[in-house]
Amino acid sequence: MAGNEQATGVGQLPNPQADESRAAATLTRLAWALWVASLGVLAAHVWTGETWSVAGALRVDGLTVVMWTAVTFFSGVVHSYSRRYMAGSRTIDRFFSRVFGFTLAVMVLVAADSLALFAAAWLLMGLAMADLVGTAEEWPQAQAAASVARRYFLAGSALVALALAALWWQTGATTVSGVAASISAPASLVVLLAAGALLLAAMVQSALLPFHRWLLSSMTAPTPASALMHAGFVNAGGVLLVRFAPVVTVDAAFMLAVVLVGAASALGGKLLKTVQTDVKSTLGCSTVGQMGFMIMQAGLGFFGAAITHLVLHGFYKAYRFLASGSQVAREVPSKSKRTGGMSAADAVVVAATGLAAGGLFAVLTGEGLHGETGLLLAGLVALTALHAAREFVAHASLPTPLRYGAVPLATLVAVAIYAAAYGAISGLLAGLPAVGDPAELTAVHGVVAAAFLAAYVAVETGAYRRSERLYVALLNASRPASETLLTSTEEYNEY
Structure with a gap:
């Protein structure tokens, strides 16, 4: 820029040990x-x-x-x-x-x-x-x-x-x-x-x-x-x-x-x-x-x-x-690590991981074993585990044993840790009024759960992308x- 007598440069990062507040x-x-x-x-x-x-x-x-x-x-x-x-x-x-x-x-x-x-x-x-x-x-x-x-x-x-x-x-x-x-x-x-x-x-x-x-x-x-x-x-x-x-x-x-x-x-x-x-x-x-x-x-x-x-x-x-800041990287667009879609084997592994995660959470916490709203909580855990497993299983660059063995195992370990944290925090909250009384499971909850799952699947499969109006609205x-x-x-x- 005209009149600028000092060249643009990047100085050394400030040292917090020197002249620190x-x-x-x-x-x-x-x-x-x-x-x-x-x-x-x-x-x-x-x-x-x-x-x-x-x-x-x-x-x-x-x-x-x-x-x-x-x-x-x-x-x-x-x-x-x-x-x-x-x-x-x-x-x-x-x-x-x-x-x-x-x-x-x-x-x-x-x-x-x-x-x-x-x-x-x-x-x-x-x-x-x-x-x-x-x-x-x-x-x-x-x-x-x-x-x-x-x-x-x-x-x-x-x-x-x-x-x-x-x-x-x-x-x-x-x-x-x-x-x-x-x-x-x-x-x-x-x-x-x-x-x-x-x-x-x-x-x-x-x-x-x-x-x-x-x-x-x-x-x-x-x-x-x-x-x-x-x-x-x-x-x-x-x-x-x-x-x-x-x-x-x-x-x-x-x-x-x-x-x-x-x-x-x-x-x-x-x-x-x-x-x-x-x-x-x-x-x-x-x-x-x-x-x-x-x-x-x-x-x-x-x-x-x-x-x-x-x-x-x-x-x-x-x-x-x-x-x-570390998430910003230069990458050739064609070098995607994702596959074009999941194979039948991928889908089976992902679905099995989600179901196993929900079952493991139910067994470890006792939630959902008796037909109450804990079923929905275990369902949310299963959905989360399914999503996490899908993110890694769909990476073609990962070796097959890692995708089909280590990823499901790591997911189940994470669910076990979550169940332990849930049990510990629930125990600490046990003395609070009204926090230990889950809502009663009703048909309306079932309808909401079904609608939520259908919408979630539509998002995961990309079906929503067919609507240009929705894209603009988003x-x-x-x-x-x-x-x-x-x-x-x-x-x-x-x-």
Whole structure:
């Protein structure tokens, strides 16, 4: 460019050990110290079986210790990663203070017994995340994305406040535990209103359809902030439903509505993922689908499975975001590792793996052995295992013994680990009200399961691609807010 006297160049990456922000180093150590302390509290809870509380304010129970341990671990990883990622940035102190503040807000949220404290922590958590989305102050698009996120989060906070106010009005209780003790069937109109507001708030928080646009508009956030968002923030929707399980389980029809909402987002997220062209947007749509699965599990009454799902999804998604840079590679389009389709032998191995995985989960956990809604939970496990096996078996570059032997074996081992985690977390949640009562299996559940399976098969086989209208609809539905799009490289070229 004319008048540019300095040549463009790429300098050495900043060394976090040289002239590092004291705030970054201190808060990283504090984050890991919180994780160690959380492990201690978890061990004490498992050893003694006790629940600790501060009357009318805080209550440390099984859900609290599980979430404290997971959230502080993710926070420690993000803090450590960010010391190099944010090195040299003039906003590094602000970034670290927001990440640490977000961590504290989540810790307060999952321990809050006071309705007012719960609502305040929910609000602060959202505001901190919106600030993280807008970390890049020099980008108008980043500030626009932060504004979009903030509007959604404020709406979600208003729904939570409405629900809690309705529950206080109905029960006179000012604590979560007091509300749980006062709710009983049949549900009054006020309780159903509160349950509906809680579900909508969970949908906004977890970016379920049709509230997913804030998530897809947040790609201007720094990668570690995106990791924290997808590994922790969106999971709060599931935590909300578990914490207020006595409210959302009071009516069978409402629980079925929760299942339908989750199923719609699980399928919708999978469809949206198929039309994405960049790594972070693909991961974002994957989160929409995974949160749908989590809400489905809550709707079936398997709150232990929902918490297990969000914890394991958090580990997976944090890794995928922090490693997203390594996903960009140059490759000749014709050198695809996928076959044109599965052979008959491939299909048999994949189907057998899925069925074996579902059966193994049922045997190890006891879910689905007696004809209850555990059948649907085991079916979800089988479907997930089938999908995972299909991804590897269809790779022609893998040796046949590996595809037909090691892949199914590894899938079954993964299912066994998942079953163990599910059993452990369900045991920790056993003392919570209404979390151990799965919904009764009905004909409607069967219809929903059949429709879900048919739609899933249509997606997996690519049948949906025959509709150009659907393709365009998916593109439009997955388009971020226009003001958040970076349309020119000059807008983010620092040189």
